[in-house]
Amino acid sequence: MSAGEPVKVVILDREFHVACTDAERPGLMAAARHLDERMREMRNNARTAGVDRIAILAALNICHELLETQARMSSSEQALAEKLHALNLKLEGAFVPSLQ
Secondary structure (H helix, E strand, O other), X not given: OOOOOOEEEEEOXXXXXXXXXXXXXXXXHHHHHXXXXXXXXXXXXXXXXXXXXXXXXXXXXXXXXXXXXHHHXXXXXXXXXXXXXXXXXXXXXXXXXXXX
């Protein structure tokens, strides 16, 4: 997969050109919009923070949300695995020939 034309993204009124494939373009654009929104929130709440600080705070918040989501998914996957195991045991028990 080769990179297409660089994609222009605007974050906090600053323009960046990022190389990506055509298949990655929609995801990159969505990520840039999300980051721009989060950085604008940080800027509006901090009032005096510099762009570097805003970027770090936004990145920390996004990473924190990602880790929380991964932990919840891991817990859900574990619960699902346990339910599947229990169901498997029930099915195995139902198919054991009776000794009559």
